[in-house]
Amino acid sequence: MKTAITELFGIQHPIIQGGMHYVGFAELAAAVSNAGGLGIITGLTQKTPELLAKEIARCRDMTDKPFGVNLTFLPSFTAPPYPEYIAAIKEGGVRIVETAGRSPEQYMPVLKAVGIKVIHKCTSVRHSLKAEKIGCDAVSVDGFECGGHPGEDDIPNMILLPRAADELKVPFVASGGMADARSLVAALAMGAAGMNMGTRFIATKEAPVHPNVKKALVEATELDTRLVMRALRNTERVLKNKGVDQLLKIEREKANTLKIQDIQEQVAGVYPKVMVDGDMDAGAWSCGMVVGLISDIPTVKELIDRIMAGAELIIRQRLTGFLDGDEAQKPVRAVA
Ligand SMILES: Cc1cc2nc3c(=O)[nH]c(=O)nc-3n(C[C@H](O)[C@H](O)[C@H](O)COP(=O)(O)O)c2cc1C
Numbered sequence: 331m332k333t334a335i336t337e338l339f340g341i342q343h344p345i346i347q348g349g350m351h352y353v354g355f356a357e358l359a360a361a362v363s364n365a366g367g368l369g370i371i372t373g374l375t376q377k378t379p380e381l382l383a384k385e386i387a388r389c390r391d392m393t394d395k396p397f398g399v400n401l402t403f404l405p406s407f408t409a410p411p412y413p414e415y416i417a418a419i420k421e422g423g424v425r426i427v428e429t430a431g432r433s434p435e436q437y438m439p440v441l442k443a444v445g446i447k448v449i450h451k452c453t454s455v456r457h458s459l460k461a462e463k464i465g466c467d468a469v470s471v472d473g474f475e476c477g478g479h480p481g482e483d484d485i486p487n488m489i490l491l492p493r494a495a496d497e498l499k500v501p502f503v504a505s506g507g508m509a510d511a512r513s514l515v516a517a518l519a520m521g522a523a524g525m526n527m528g529t530r531f532i533a534t535k536e537a538p539v540h541p542n543v544k545k546a547l548v549e550a551t552e553l554d555t556r557l558v559m560r561a562l563r564n565t566e567r568v569l570k571n572k573g574v575d576q577l578l579k580i581e582r583e584k585a586n587t588l589k590i591q592d593i594q595e596q597v598a599g600v601y602p603k604v605m606v607d608g609d610m611d612a613g614a615w616s617c618g619m620v621v622g623l624i625s626d627i628p629t630v631k632e633l634i635d636r637i638m639a640g641a642e643l644i645i646r647q648r649l650t651g652f653l654d655g656d657e658a659q660k661p662v663r664a665v666a
Pocket residue numbers: 347348349350351353372400401402429430431451472475476477478479505506507508526527528529530615616617618619620
């Protein structure tokens with residue numbers, strides 16, 4: 331399948347693995363790129379720019395295909411040295427950067443100067459248009475369903491994607507709630523040129539996280555995510571657990587007086603406890619509603635291959651079948 335996104339990034343399939351804290355290590359990024367998608371290393375999971383440089387080199391050892399690095403500009407307890415991280419990306423020869431959170435505007439000149447392609451993750455049409463205006467090559471349009479930070483507008487992808495299609499000139503991928511062939515075809519139908527998946531990629535053999543995390547994803551349903559930090563205007567969609575129950579209790583008690591310090595125990599330093607130690611009740615970690623569509627732990631290649639094969643089947647048989655008048659009764663029960 332060829333789309334504006336496969337052409338822009340030089341990849342075989344229009345499927346991107348979004349940056350994920352403590353998940354987006356070289357193993358996963360390389361597996362996704364080797365399977366024909368675009369794998370992305372999460373820059374800030376590497377505690378220093380030097381460690382990011384090593385992670386990039388490790389990924390290059392595992393794949394000769396294009397891969398990217400995610401740079402997230404979110405409120406954090408201590409601001410990371412972004413220029414040094416960008417230097418590590420440049421010197422590591424990485425030519426694709428996924429930015430997220432605040433606008434990457436101040437870093438665009440230095441990224442563009444070396445020909446790095448930038449895809450910015452946005453949760454609204456206005457932010458997507460801003461990304462286009464400042465020179466981003468593509469946008470990842472992240473609907474309210476998404477794992478992580480859905481923003482504060484709460485617009486799901488059924489609305490957000492066609493709105494983005496009506497306004498954007500640069501290509502965009504659908505992000506949030508994407509899991510399978512059905513997601514991809516729906517995203518393409520709504521104007522996207524591919525899809526970005528986060529949560530689905532955690533439940534794969536290559537994702538370098540504790541087996542408890544993958545088991546929790548297979549067991550959870552679409553009813554099991556919660557929104558936290560709303561009062562701080564830093565909303566995050568996370569998987570419900572005992573730590574999150576406690577966090578929500580504090581949020582209810584503090585209401586509009588909530589400060590980040592009140593919930594530090596439930597949000598800071600949680601990722602290594604969950605992803606490395608497998609402590610599933612440690613606190614808030616991002617997870618999308620799409621968890622309700624995850625029922626197995628395939629290899630990345632199996633997942634991507636079945637998405638692409640399933641998408642072809644839906645397009646060639648189900649959709650054209652409707653036009654030919656002979657497919658109306660067949661359900662599409664794709665395995666996510
Ligand atoms: C565990 C986890 C950690 C994430 N960490 C980051 C991150 O550090 N930076 C970022 O830009 N997005 C992060 N995301 C968001 C993903 O890149 C992606 O946009 C999102 O998961 C898409 O929604 P989905 O989970 O429904 O596929 C994270 C998502 C998950 C599930």
